[in-house]
Amino acid sequence: MQTADALQLLLTPDDDAEPVLIDGLSIGAAARADTTDRKKDVTLEHFWDETGDPDDLEEQRWGVIAPEGAAGDRLIALIQPLIDARREAQGGHEVMIDRVPSAMSPEEAARWRKQHFDVSVELARDLPRYQLILGDLNEVPLALQQHQATDGFVGRLCFREERAYEAYVDKVLRWERARAEAAGGARFFTVHDRTAATTIGYRSLVQPAVAQLGRYKLDVADLGDQDEPSPDAFLEAVKRREPTVLFSISHGAGAPRGGWKTEGDQRDRQGAMSFGRDKLSGGDLGDAPFLPGGIWFMLACYGAGTPDVSAYWHWLERLKQSGHFGGQTQSVLAGLPQGDQRPFIARLPQTVLANPNGPLAVMGHVDLAWTYSFQERDTGRAMSRPSKFVEVVRATLETSRVGSSFRELLKASIVTNVELTSLYDDAERLGATPDPARLGHLWMLRQDLSGYVLLGDPAVRLPAMRRRLKKDAASAGEPGVRVHEVRAQAPLPAVGPAVAAERQAEDAPKLPPDMDIDDVERAIGKLLSGSPIKAVASEHDIEPKQLSALKEIYRKAGRAALGVK
Structure with missing residues (x-):
């Protein structure tokens, strides 16, 4: 198999350096995706004015979604100083707090929104577009976060210890009161482990992103030793004192070849950042500076967490049964909770968010992370499309609130949903059969994009003077840069x-x-x-x-x- 043309997965066993899918999957595999559930997508109405300032809390509002019962009461109490600060920032308007059950299917999440969150169109202007979810995935389900994020700015706080909530809130408020001495730039860190997945990620995402952002007057760096990938080099890079945007691409740690020994081991290690045989997990970190006041985008399998059921389970099983998947399905999905085990947010982002000298937000993937999100194939050939990720970094560097920056990525998922719906609508209207290959590729893209989540308060921003980035005029005529000529109209006579x-x-x-x-x-x-x-x-x-x-x-x-x- 030509690995350059295969679908690549950013997953490696916790006890091994080789990827779980060494050769990837053939590009034809996507065309055989199970389409049974695709027609169940729910199209949300947009309740917020997209022309308004997305960073204005008084205009967009901020709210909390917490578990039902005593556990939710306690979590709300732990972040009360943040609630008070957000109430003041939104002009004294009360903070809307919703309580939800611990289990919801996607359909139930959509129903909850209609019956509880948005109960009247007349109240739409008072609905909080910024929504902070409290608790782990077994306390507030992932389905609700994904559904609310379709048109909202949604983040989640989840820690093992109560004091971590207090430490995070203190860190956020401390940075908001301070003024950054210098505006940090962007750091792209690639783990060059010589696997097909990270090689494609570097060539199709990192290098184009660095080049695109380099056309702005920014501090942008391409990091990662191309000969000896090491966690030591990574930890040295994140010690920088200026608030910085970090984008990393690596494999994420999945189940060891023999499976996890205990559920505790899985919760400690799964989603760790892989440097080959060396893995970097939350348990390996202390309170040393780790991207202080910054924003981290971690691209890796299970980097943000592990769902109860993978969006790809039924698809991989179908490939196996039809003979199109030579590997064992379980080797890819062995990291998913089994039986009565619960889904969870990964320990690594929990640790850095709780660190007083850590970042204010982490963006990462819940579930399997493929190369589809930046190397699309629905046009019949692989096309590098890093712009959706570049826009997230650019907006964050402009010190937009991280929730509105993250939405730049989710917009691509919405566009893909619309395209899928259009294909099915045309098929029903014309009595034709949609192109299975195109449907499969779009389905893979949609699932990959929808797996990204934001951890942390979606209202935080990079602590630097707010600015709008402008392209370097010297690069306007460079090859590959599209230049539009705009003719100025004659000025109107002055009165x-x-x-x-x-x-x-x-x-x-x-x-x-x-x-x-x-x-x-x-x-x-x-x-x-x-x-x-x-x-x-x-x-x-x-x-x-x-x-x-x-x-x-x-x-x-x-x-x-x-x-x-």
């Missing part, structure tokens, strides 16, 4: 009030060079609509007196342009 406004603007104080005019305009707009100045100033990281002065300048100039005082 009296406009001239007066221009002259007034010339005499007015200039905007400080470290401020983004778009961000200042949003802040002024909130003040003009009646929002409290302290909350707006804190939200946009501007001194209240300075913001008040800028508002008056802006208001007077605008009125002059309209010919009124």
Whole structure:
């Protein structure tokens, strides 16, 4: 088999360096995917204004989803300082807290939303688009998180110890009160273990991403020893003090060749970052600086957690029964909980999020992570499409809230859902049979993308001055960069009030060079609509007196342009 043309899986046994699927799966395997359940996808209505500022908490709101009963009561109490801070940030509006049962199917998650979360269209503007889930996957099911994330900004906090919740909240509030001394950039770390999966990941995702982000005036680095992959080099890279965005690609640790000895071993080790025979798990880390104040995107199988049932189980079984899967299905799915074992969030992200010197959020994969998410095949040939990941990093570097940054990735899943629905609709309407190969590839893409989740408060952001990134003009004419020429329209003749406004603007104080005019305009707009100045100033990281002065300048100039005082 030509591994370069195969479907690759980012999974290696915990006790071995070789991937579980050494040769991958043939590209024809996707065409034989089981399509039985695909028509059950639920299309959500969008209850939020997509044209509004996604980073404005007063406009988008923030809420909590917690388990029912005493366990949920305790989790809510542990994060009460964060709830209080978010209430203030959203203009004093009460924080909406929902309680949910511990078990839900995708259909039940959709029903819960209609019957409990969104009970009236009249209340849509008050629904929290930012939603923080509390508890492990056996306390608030993964199906609910995936369903709510279709059009919301959803994150999850899960720790083994109560003090970890308190440590995380303290870290978030501490970084929000502080001002980063320097704006960190992006670090891409690849574990070059010479396997097909990481090689494809480096060539089809990391290298193009570094090149694309390099066209902005950013601090971007491509890390990872190409001769000797080592956890020591990785741990050295994450000691950087400036808040940084880290994107790593590696295999994730799955079940050892002989299976997990105990459930405790599985919960400690599964999803560990693989460096060949060396694995990096949460138990291997202490309180040493690990991406302090940063954001980590970890691309690996089970990197974020392990579901109760894999989205690929029935597909791999079907391939095995039809003779198209030469390996043992169990060798790939051995890491899934068996019998009465429960699904869980991986220990590694739990550990770094609880670290006072750790990141504010982690993005990772629950379930098997394939190369499909960045090397799509539905057009008939493998095409590198790293842009969805680049957009997540770019938006995070612009210090957008991590929930809205993460949505850049989920948008691709929504688009794929729409395409699948269209194919089925055409088939029903025209009485035709959809192309099975195209359906299979789109199904694989959809499942791979939907497996990514956000861990941490979705309202956190990279602690640096908010800025909008602009491409380096020097790169505009480089080969491979698409340049659009826009012809400027002739200016309209100036009339009296406009001239007066221009002259007034010339005499007015200039905007400080470290401020983004778009961000200042949003802040002024909130003040003009009646929002409290302290909350707006804190939200946009501007001194209240300075913001008040800028508002008056802006208001007077605008009125002059309209010919009124």
